[in-house]
Amino acid sequence: MTTSIGLVYDQIRPDERMLIDAAKREQVDLKLYDTNTTPFPVTGFPNRFEITNVILQRCISYFRGLHVTATLESSGVLVVNSFEALSTAGNKLLASIRLANSGIPTPKTFLAFTEESAIQALDKLGYPAVIKPVVGSWGRLVTLLKDQEMAKSIIESREYLHPIQQVYYLQEKIDRPGRDIRAFVIGDHVVAAMYRYATDSEWRTNAALGGRVENCPVTPEIEEFSVRAAKSMGGGAFGVDLMESKNGLVVHEVNHTTEFKATVKATGIDIPGLLIKYAVGMTRR
Amino acid sequence: MSSEKCPDCEALVSVPDDAVNGEIVSCPDCGLDLEIALAGQERTVKPVVLEKEDWGE
Ligand SMILES: Nc1ncnc2c1ncn2[C@@H]1O[C@H](COP(=O)(O)OP(=O)(O)OP(=O)(O)O)[C@@H](O)[C@H]1O
Numbered sequence: 501m502t503t504s505i506g507l508v509y510d511q512i513r514p515d516e517r518m519l520i521d522a523a524k525r526e527q528v529d530l531k532l533y534d535t536n537t538t539p540f541p542v543t544g545f546p547n548r549f550e551i552t553n554v555i556l557q558r559c560i561s562y563f564r565g566l567h568v569t570a571t572l573e574s575s576g577v578l579v580v581n582s583f584e585a586l587s588t589a590g591n592k593l594l595a596s597i598r599l600a601n602s603g604i605p606t607p608k609t610f611l612a613f614t615e616e617s618a619i620q621a622l623d624k625l626g627y628p629a630v631i632k633p634v635v636g637s638w639g640r641l642v643t644l645l646k647d648q649e650m651a652k653s654i655i656e657s658r659e660y661l662h663p664i665q666q667v668y669y670l671q672e673k674i675d676r677p678g679r680d681i682r683a684f685v686i687g688d689h690v691v692a693a694m695y696r697y698a699t700d701s702e703w704r705t706n707a708a709l710g711g712r713v714e715n716c717p718v719t720p721e722i723e724e725f726s727v728r729a730a731k732s733m734g735g736g737a738f739g740v741d742l743m744e745s746k747n748g749l750v751v752h753e754v755n756h757t758t759e760f761k762a763t764v765k766a767t768g769i770d771i772p773g774l775l776i777k778y779a780v781g782m783t784r785r
Numbered sequence: 786m787s788s789e790k791c792p793d794c795e796a797l798v799s800v801p802d803d804a805v806n807g808e809i810v811s812c813p814d815c816g817l818d819l820e821i822a823l824a825g826q827e828r829t830v831k832p833v834v835l836e837k838e839d840w841g842e
């Protein structure tokens with residue numbers, strides 16, 4: 501009998517196309533659920549909603565993914581990633597707390613809500629420091645604060661944005677080479693890792709910002725920190741970001757609905773195939 | 786697999802047989818993101834501004 505799993509999405513990008521093609525190769529029946537055209541019953545309609553028991557959730561919109569995952573889990577569906585993983589990894593502050601509690605090296609971080617307290621925090625962290633939105637990706641609004649003057653003007657500009665941008669997540673700037681490491685974890689293993697290089701005009705390394713990528717050999721330390729980081733979020737499939745600091749590796753972020761197109765290109769590893777197999781494995785639990 | 790012309794550079798962009806309405810493909814030549822629109826037997830590709838995350842970041 502062929503196994504059926506589901507893919508919940510808001511847009512089929514090349515990444516999701518790779519999942520569709522991998523499922524075909526693995527002879528897995530992949531059912532597609534488009535969140536633009538599917539209503540999801542929450543209460544009052546038991547047993548009226550036909551959906552597979554295991555779902556790969558791939559929404560680009562974090563909030564869409566979060567809400568659809570909660571709804572699917574409430575009807576007994578296993579979702580990759582779980583609501584717990586998504587809500588924790590999707591918030592940089594909650595993620596930092598989990599990483600630190602699990603004994604994983606991670607940059608020193610402060611939380612502040614006003615310009616006044618942010619400046620105090622930055623005095624403790626020292627300049628340059630980094631300010632990041634607690635929710636968001638592709639490196640957007642991740643800003644290097646070179647000195648107090650710049651910190652004040654950046655924080656003032658955030659006062660005109662959405663209230664979530666007034667939750668100031670402030671972090672020491674790690675002195676690292678012009679690259680960081682993205683390790684792709686599925687279940688208990690790092691399946692692939694790549695270096696992401698910053699372009700000359702940009703200190704951030706995000707592939708979405710045009711940075712170059714290259715295969716990175718998976719050292720025992722990368723394996724250990726990344727798998728532990730993934731477990732600390734509740735387990736599943738993650739893109740763990742690490743930096744090479746003077747004192748060794750630090751984990752600065754755990755991505756939950758990770759794009760893998762660039763990693764596949766850099767490493768040659770069939771990440772979509774492995775994700776499909778992982779989801780199939782969950783149907784047998 | 787069929788192909789359509791990139792509206793920008795006219796390169797051939799391949800469209801999977803099981804393409805989904807709204808699916809995003811990138812032009813192999815100019816890298817432009819294109820959205821596949823399916824209407825009956827018609828398949829067209831048009832440039833798309835990818836909606837990224839919420840909260841207007
Ligand atoms: N504390 C830090 N010190 C030095 N560089 C940092 C620090 N935190 C983040 N960076 C760099 O900034 C860039 C973006 O950071 P981060 O990954 O936290 O943002 P993001 O928006 O979540 O991006 P993504 O989810 O795509 O990785 C990365 O290149 C990372 O190497």
Ligand SMILES: [Zn+2]
Pocket residue numbers: 791792793794795796812813814815816817
């Ligand atoms: Zn083109």
